[in-house]
Amino acid sequence: MHQPPPSTPTISLAPPTPEIRLRKLVDEREKMIEQVKKLKSQLDLKTQRNGTDNTLSPDREVLENGNDPNLIELQRDSSRQISDFKFKLVKTEQEVTALEQNVTRLEGQVSRYKSAAENAEKVEDELKAEKRKLQRELRSALDKVDELESNNSHLSKRLEKIKSSRGMAQTP
DSSP: OOOOOTTSOOOOOSOOOHHHHHHHHHHHHHHHHHHHHHHHHHHHHHHHHHHHTOOBOTTSOBOSTTOOHHHHHHHHHHHHHHHHHHHHHHHHHHHHHHHHHHHHHHHHHHHHHHHHHHHHHHHHHHHHHHHHHHHHHHHHHHHHHHHHHHHHHHHHHHHHHHHHHHHHHHOO
C-alpha cells in the first residue's frame, strides 16, 4: 500500500466554505499589504541612497534633476508594482465584502430555517397531543357502545322472556 508522505496535503473534493475562503482572502490581503510596505520602504531607502550618495554619475558628472536611467526605471517598476498591489488589494477587499454579505445572508437563512423548524416541531407536538386525545375519546366511545350493546342484548333477552311468559299465560 502506498501512502502519501506526511508533507503532501490532502486534496478535498468539497468546495471550501465561505469562512475558509474569507480567511484565505484576508491572509492574502495582509501579505500584499506587507509586501507593499516592504517595497515602499525599499524604494525610500534606494531613493535616499541615490539622492545622497550617488549624485555623481560613473563619469563623475553631476546629475541634473535626477535623470539617472537606472533610478527612473527602478521608480517605474516600483510604481507599477505598487499600483498592481493596490488593485489586488481593492479587488480582495471587494471579495471580502461580498463574502461577508454572503455570510450575513446565509446566517439570516439559517435563523429563518431554525425558527421554521421549531414552529413545525411545536405544531407536530400539538397534533400528536390532539391525536392522543381523540384516540382516548374514541376508545371511550367504543367502550360505551360495547356497554350499550351488551345492555341492549340483555334487555332484548329479558323482553323476549317477558313476551314468552305472557304468551304462555294467555294460551291456556
